[in-house]
Amino acid sequence: MGRMRGVHERPAGLSYQPELVDPDEERSLLTALAAYDFREIRMHGQIARRTVRHFGFDYDYGSFQLTAAEALPVELCEVRERCAALAGVPAGTLAQALVTRYPPGSVIGWHRDAPAFGPTVVGLSLGCACLLRFQRGTGDNRRVYEVELAPRSAYVLAGAARSSWQHSIPPVPELRYSITFRQLRGA
Numbered sequence: 001m002g003r004m005r006g007v008h009e010r011p012a013g014l015s016y017q018p019e020l021v022d023p024d025e026e027r028s029l030l031t032a033l034a035a036y037d038f039r040e041i042r043m044h045g046q047i048a049r050r051t052v053r054h055f056g057f058d059y060d061y062g063s064f065q066l067t068a069a070e071a072l073p074v075e076l077c078e079v080r081e082r083c084a085a086l087a088g089v090p091a092g093t094l095a096q097a098l099v100t101r102y103p104p105g106s107v108i109g110w111h112r113d114a115p116a117f118g119p120t121v122v123g124l125s126l127g128c129a130c131l132l133r134f135q136r137g138t139g140d141n142r143r144v145y146e147v148e149l150a151p152r153s154a155y156v157l158a159g160a161a162r163s164s165w166q167h168s169i170p171p172v173p174e175l176r177y178s179i180t181f182r183q184l185r186g187a
């Protein structure tokens with residue numbers, strides 16, 4: 001927990017599963033992902049170093065709107081089945097897949113996932129390991145947690161981990177990809 005200040009508490013609704021895919025599957029996913037056309041993210045006029053590709057639904061970071069996007073490519077369908085099983089939701093409810101490419105040194109800052117998405121988020125990590133940090137509350141009520149996301153592992157954010165806690169990823173040491181699946185709220 002090293003550098004995080006606050007009282008250590010595991011967020012309710014967080015689960016972690018090592019080795020959701022095996023090294024061969026990781027290699028072929030990394031090959032497929034390397035060929036995707038990633039887009040930049042501009043938020044508050046700033047361009048993030050990480051880049052993204054949306055399938056199923058596109059999320060506009062400026063207008064907070066969801067619009068229909070390209071269907072899930074075949075290589076992500078099997079992964080979605082496994083992520084859905086891990087989260088205990090029907091695969092069809094995971095309507096959006098977001099592939100994020102983190103070059104060395106890139107981050108994602110503190111946030112909660114947009115309320116336009118449903119109560120369960122599942123993420124698969126490929127490439128370099130990183131930390132996933134959590135925080136909630138301020139001052140004496142600050143609570144913190146961090147988990148290492150190993151390559152090939154998956155995590156589920158549900159319950160309070162999804163709705164009350166913020167999460168972030170500090171600078172990744174080497175290239176990392178994540179594939180996160182989200183439901184649409186009310187679907």
Ligand SMILES: O=C(O)CCC(=O)C(=O)O
Pocket residue numbers: 098100108113123124167169177178180
């Ligand atoms: O890369 C990840 O695993 C997390 C990404 C994330 O928090 C997000 O896209 O909302």
Ligand SMILES: [Fe+2]
Pocket residue numbers: 111112113167
């Ligand atoms: Fe997030």
